[in-house]
Amino acid sequence: MMDYQPVFRSLADPTRRAILCMLKEQDLCIGDIADHFQMTRPAVAKHLKILNEADLVIIETQGRERINRLNLTQLMSAMDWFNYFDQFWDKQLNHLKQVVEDKVLEDKEQ
Amino acid sequence: MMDYQPVFRSLADPTRRAILCMLKEQDLCIGDIADHFQMTRPAVAKHLKILNEADLVIIETQGRERINRLNLTQLMSAMDWFNYFDQFWDKQLNHLKQVVEDKVLEDKEQ
DNA sequence: TTGACATGAAACCAAATGGTATTATATTTA
DNA sequence: TAAATATAATACCATTTGGTTTCATGTCAA
DSSP: OOHHHHHHHTTTTOOOHHHHHHHHHEEEEEEHHHHSSOOOOHHHHHHHHHHTTSEEEEEETTTTEEEEOOOOOOHHHHHHHHTTTTHHHHHHHHHHHHHHHHHHHHHHHO | OOOOOOOOOTTTTHHHHHHHHHHOOEEEEHHHHHHTSOOOOHHHHHHHHHHHHHTHHHHHHHHTTEEEEEEOHHHHHHHHHHHHHHHHHHHHHHHHHHHHHHHHHHHHOO
């Protein structure tokens, strides 16, 4: 049973979600990312630390730069949590279907 | 363009995720839900307020009780955010495929 | 080797978060 | 009608969060 907490905690912040979207396009170092936001570089570095701890971002040191790369496996795991509700979705649809069918039957019998 | 913030903020707390899972099984009033946790009822009520504001839970007053019902539409919208990364997933797989194919070609030419 | 650059680390702060206890209100039920 | 029930509302508190500034460190390039 996986611990969803670090991932969902990461996704709760709009800046962190934006960073993930940026990293979808290409790997970036902290400075590159910070340039896209109004906040200071240390603030962005903190967000990246949280993303890294949740294993959503992998950090690779290259000389004096640190390349941040998106790791999708944790996002996929988080989707499992959503899929848990799929059954409910089906159940709701089936219930609706049942209601409609019952209604049709009712109408016929009148 | 939808605002994902209320939903992702809601999902960041383990108690709230647990409440959503409980409501998947059946509609429940605040007291029922609070019985399943160690925290006080007002604390649970606060979580339900946040879930309601994110439209993840619909509250229906019946006499002195307030029935909490799961609303899946917002969860489905949140899944759209995840789906945005599917392309990246494909891209990664395609890249891997390309690398392997190139490797095979290389080997052939030797 | 010296200066510029990319980042880390620490101290600090305001606001949000997740909880509590207490009191008030409305609806059942005996 | 009076008591019990289900919840709302308020005030309060400790901790976490998201940001800042400042200073230190390691690496590249002239």
